[in-house]
């Protein structure tokens with residue numbers, strides 16, 4: 001415990017914004033922009049932020065599914081940022097991801113058995129003739145009935161499909177799992193079940209989670225620590241217990257204060273903030289949040305703030321965090 | 334712990350048994366549809382008749398083209414159930430032998446068109462880079478010419494005869510499969526389960542054949558079934574132009590054209606092979622549609 005499992009050192013994930021026939025793109029979508037962060041063994045780290053700020057991309061970057069532009073990713077002390085597909089093989093089993101849309105993450109032409117076996121193949125401790133037994137075991141682990149193992153994904157409900165996805169993630173015997181809004185497509189009652197299952201599994205199997213979500217209330221309930229992302233950057237990290245009561249960054253406070261409205265299309269709760277969501281291809285100068293900040297000064301427009309530690313496992317990226325803290329204007333009352 | 338491991342084993346055994354029971358379910362669904370079932374029977378009988386032509390045909394040597402001039406242009410009778418043609422050959426025997434070229438030829442065309450077209454389409458759909466772009470351009474080039482005209486041109490260049498006619502038809506036929514599969518592969522590629530497979534470290538070839546191919550198989554199978562009829566007609570057309578099957582052999586298409594001059598008086602010469610062709614084309618269509626429904630419901 002308390003050792004970092006994953007260390008991110010100034011990672012950048014940029015997607016080309018325009019694709020010239022020859023040469024390099026001239027403009028980039030900086031979905032992850034200079035992020036440094038530790039993920040501690042055994043914790044559940046939350047990642048929160050507005051839609052499109054780069055949360056999914058960050059999860060995918062850690063798993064080396066999105067192209068890393070620069071920076072270092074260390075997993076259990078090993079640098080995996082330069083590894084190619086072959087070099088990543090031993091790490092693939094150790095890091096898994098569960099996606100938002102369970103239906104789309106399961107191949108409709110494969111039985112549950114096949115889906116699970118494909119993942120079990122990475123778990124070298126299970127021999128091929130034991131795949132069926134292992135699949136039954138995995139389904140039992142996620143509270144699904146093993147009789148359904150030869151069924152196809154469309155025969156299950158959304159909550160069951162998400163359990164199958166969790167079972168697939170567990171099949172490789174991982175250490176680290178990214179949950180990318182894994183519950184936001186589900187009904188509220190089902191959501192609670194899946195979240196409880198996740199927490200049980202974390203305790204039972206000593207897992208480390210990165211939990212990406214829009215929903216602050218779930219975040220406070222599930223995560224031990226929360227990172228707040230804004231326009232591709234991590235602007236604050238704090239223990240989940242204190243983050244929303246005593247935020248140190250103006251954006252964190254704004255996020256909490258934003259009135260949640262139910263979006264009938266996705267069922268998500270979206271916080272609406274004043275001002276415009278910044279363009280990732282052309283973010284504002286200096287501190288990316290300055291156009292929407294109530295406390296901005298000249299320096300915020302000119303200079304990007306440094307990341308400053310505020311505690312053992314917390315950090316903030318704001319020029320005036322100390323001053324604002326002293327004034328107490330951000331505290332939630 | 335040991336007890337639990339044991340119970341997992343027992344559960345696994347039970348699950349296998351259940352599964353075997355369910356396996357027949359899809360086939361049953363298909364057999365429940367009367368029209369599809371009838372079509373299947375017609376198709377199976379036709380194929381069997383073609384394969385066992387020497388035993389099934391009443392006059393096998395006439396079926397292969399031996400003349401029988403004294404009985405020319407006989408209407409249907411007990412001696413020859415479907416009448417005789419201008420050379421006095423028994424129409425039933427002729428139609429059974431004609432089925433050999435028509436069915437085998439169309440199966441060849443469609444099979445090889447799919448065999449070439451599907452992998453190219455998968456590759457082009459999954460790799461949007463240069464190789465994909467080249468394949469797309471080639472497909473567009475082929476599809477910009479009318480297929481029949483290119484087949485005729487190729488036939489003239491390569492030479493006459495039914496084997497070359499089949500090749501001449503495959504060449505403009507495969508791009509249709511590439512186009513169908515490429516579009517499907519392009520959309521499947523964006524599905525999360527592809528990313529999940531990448532996350533497990535599986536490579537390009539594995540993902541193309543294990544994840545994308547099974548998901549494009551339904552439209553491909555349906556297209557194959559629906560193409561078999563038109564392929565029979567296309568061979569017939571080349572034969573009529575003297576480029577395909579050479580007399581005294583015949584395929585159904587050629588036989589229809591042979592009977593065309595006498596259509597008003599000796600109608601059976603055209604109607605018999607035409608009817609056979611019509612029946613088989615429709616049967617393929619109905620069967621293809623039924624299969625589309627049943628396979629589609631699995632999505």
Ligand SMILES: Nc1ncnc2c1ncn2[C@@H]1O[C@H](COP(=O)(O)OP(=O)(O)OP(=O)(O)O)[C@@H](O)[C@H]1O
Pocket residue numbers: 015016029031049050051052053054055056057058280
């Ligand atoms: N493969 C890609 N190619 C190009 N641009 C991409 C790619 N993936 C993501 N992006 C861009 O990166 C930005 C961040 O996307 P991302 O999905 O990470 O946001 P998010 O925070 O997860 O949003 P949401 O809450 O809606 O899921 C978006 O502007 C998106 O258009």
Ligand SMILES: [Mg+2]
Pocket residue numbers: 055056057180181
């Ligand atoms: Mg996302």
